[in-house]
Amino acid sequence: MPRKLRADVVVIGGGPAGMAAALGAKEGGAKDVFLLERGNELGGILNQCIHPGFGVQLFREELTGPEYAGVFTERLSSSGVEVMTSTLVCEVKKDGRVKAVNRSGVWEFVARSVVMAMGCRERTRDMLRIPGTRPAGVLTAGLVQYLVNVEGLLPGREVVILGSGDIGLIVARRLELEGVHVKAVVEIRDSLSGLVRNYVQCLLDFDIPIFFSHTVTGIQGEGRVEAVEISRVDEDWRPVSATAYWMECDALLLSVGLIPENELSRRMGIPLYPESGGPYIDENGATELPNIYACGNVSSVFDLVDYVSMVSERTGRAAASTAARRPVAFTLERGEGVGMVVPQRIRERGEGDIFFRPARSVRDGSVQFRMGEKIIFENTMPVCRPSEMVRIPSKKVSWPGETGKVRVEIHGEPIRGI
């Protein structure tokens, strides 16, 4: 028989989102708050991100991932939140029942509110459908970051990285410092996917070349990767076969994007937003199901952990509240030049923040929120890049009295290269 526990708020996932949500729920007045983490410690992905660059927005100080996680685990230890590590959630029901398993058996929580904070996972070779043999040595960049920084293992000696996202760039530097030769970064777009700072400090500092408008079109090797085929692509990202050549290497790392991890949400029947892969949420992280919330990378992949902490704390507070939700006043949709927008629903005008990701790099950008022909927010930005989400406090938007659809658009001069 599962052990039954009543809870005000159950938070699933003990990474940055879940930690902040649990603290937010406590601050919001919830009495019984449980934080369930499948790993053997809190912190999630922060524990393997040993480089500095976290916390600038929140603490005005550059912390490493483990330091940032440390601040939150300390806060949690004196907060009264019940933390359960090595505990895997198997099922969440719409009525707030959460089934979990750990060494002491099966647990069933009956929660007034559930916060989904499971984070995201990396896109893999299968999702890219790279042809060739199936040798060892094809790994995602985040997995390599874990192997190097936590386990002390190296993925190979001569490495090629596909994708110029930040994880790939940071792993490239880490490998070079450990004596691995990173032969090239290959990027299908004609501009950098990651931050310019990471291009300078991870690639230029170590003389690693980057090939824009190129991709990996083949993998060769019996048992172990021996070479990868690299081809130039045309404007529609189709490989030009005449340009293909083989580069010898013993590992191929993939840094080709992250997808929210929503198996639990899907099984539960929460509507998901196709552009981000996460549940539709409002400014408080409320999903379309009553009493079910989502925050952090499980809703949409964020680039700054500081933003994850901020929105998740807000979500935790909302999950603690017993007040009835207001009806949806606006739906936000991505328009020209925008990859995704979060939240997608606004219930209360002027509350929380709106984040969106540019679809491409542009200079002299103009950001607009439109309701039909009416512009309810406008701003200019010297540069917009897909690597950097734009954050607009909701109170800066001139929300009208009427309700309806709002399109978020970015216009500007395209940037190529860096």
Next chain:
Amino acid sequence: MENQFEESDDIICTACPMGCHTVVRRENSSYHVRGAQCPRGERYVKVEATDPRRVVATTVKVRNGSIRRLPVKTSLPFPRDRMRELVHSLSALEVSAPVRRGETIKRNLLGEKVDLVATRDVSVQ
């Protein structure tokens, strides 16, 4: 006296997300920056041209710990051109658990007056 005149490679400013492409020119002992769009960037680029430094993060071996590798970082930015040498010099270093976040692991790295500090707690296994 002959005029010393030197133009560095392009330096991309990373003081903010703008990423300005700049050129630094040295005339005798003063530096002129072209292409930076703000004073903060100008200062950053001058330092980058003369004494580039980075905070270096790596791991060292832990004995009797709950984890195998202790994440560490330099207490201050360290000379960029000695980063590889620094990480290599730490390969034989071993520390014993317990370790506290913020604890100094090694002083005066390669004589550069920069220390190595732990970035997380490690308990005894």
